[in-house]
Amino acid sequence: MVIQLENVTVSYTRDSPVLKGVNLKIFDGERVFIIGPNGGGKTTLLKTILGSVKPVNGVVKLFNTELPKFREWWKIGYVPQNVTQLFEAIPLSVEELLYSGSVKGKSMKPSEALSLVGVEDIDEIMKKRVANLSGGNLQKAMLALALINRPKLLLLDEPTVFVDQTGIDAFMHILNKLRREWGLTMLIATHDVAAISTFASRVICINRSSLYDGDINTLISSEQLCNIYGFHVYSLRHGHRWSET
Ligand SMILES: Nc1ncnc2c1ncn2[C@@H]1O[C@H](COP(=O)(O)OP(=O)(O)OP(=O)(O)O)[C@@H](O)[C@H]1O
Numbered sequence: 335m336v337i338q339l340e341n342v343t344v345s346y347t348r349d350s351p352v353l354k355g356v357n358l359k360i361f362d363g364e365r366v367f368i369i370g371p372n373g374g375g376k377t378t379l380l381k382t383i384l385g386s387v388k389p390v391n392g393v394v395k396l397f398n399t400e401l402p403k404f405r406e407w408w409k410i411g412y413v414p415q416n417v418t419q420l421f422e423a424i425p426l427s428v429e430e431l432l433y434s435g436s437v438k439g440k441s442m443k444p445s446e447a448l449s450l451v452g453v454e455d456i457d458e459i460m461k462k463r464v465a466n467l468s469g470g471n472l473q474k475a476m477l478a479l480a481l482i483n484r485p486k487l488l489l490l491d492e493p494t495v496f497v498d499q500t501g502i503d504a505f506m507h508i509l510n511k512l513r514r515e516w517g518l519t520m521l522i523a524t525h526d527v528a529a530i531s532t533f534a535s536r537v538i539c540i541n542r543s544s545l546y547d548g549d550i551n552t553l554i555s556s557e558q559l560c561n562i563y564g565f566h567v568y569s570l571r572h573g574h575r576w577s578e579t
Pocket residue numbers: 346347352370371372373374375376377378379415
């Protein structure tokens with residue numbers, strides 16, 4: 335098992351918890367999407383899996399090891415939400431950024447990682463400051479950083495927010511390649527419910543402490559479920575933008 339949450343509760347304040355008694359299992363090779371309204375807890379769930387947010391109750395396991403004992407962080411690639419502001423303050427070139435995330439004996443070269451994610455003009459992009467990249471190239475650089483150690487699990491938080499349709503198609507092409515060639519397990523938080531139609535093997539919906547985990551067809555056939563998780567049945571049934579290629 336790649337990820338396991340047992341009865342996990344997360345609170346930032348004394349108010350009601352953001353995640354309450356969450357149970358979740360994600361198996362090798364699955365492509366699981368997390369959807370739900372703003373503030374529903376998607377980012378919190380990813381941060382809990384990464385150990386940057388500590389649950390007040392429950393157990394989180396990565397690759398069958400409880401989080402406090404887990405050490406093989408190279409096995410996990412993560413692209414956080416909203417990275418743009420972070421890099422305005424940090425004067426790193428793309429090459430330096432990629433070296434900074436490289437684990438000795440595991441990683442590929444920065445140029446290889448950029449080529450993997452479809453960057454053209456690799457030499458030119460490597461020398462650029464991360465803060466000066468276009469939205470599409472920043473997204474590719476972040477994905478290259480997440481992939482540089484050939485991870486087993488990829489966590490993506492809103493990966494397509496600043497990307498146009500051509501960029502989304504190219505991005506999905508890369509994820510499909512990783513699925514086919516690496517058998518990579520992926521957990522992707524998104525508002526882009528159209529994405530789910532063909533690429534997801536499973537979907538999880540979070541709205542605060544309420545969680546749906548299961549089959550896509552059951553979800554889209556239930557108007558009640560769609561109301562709880564804040565999206566429209568239409569966009570799921572008719573969304574075929576992220577098709578398999
Ligand atoms: N560090 C924090 N301290 C206090 N409250 C927080 C913190 N981070 C998130 N929250 C609150 O927890 C709730 C869930 O936030 P989270 O960012 O996980 O939602 P999300 O589903 O990722 O939302 P979005 O779709 O906007 O990205 C929100 O009410 C948010 O305000």
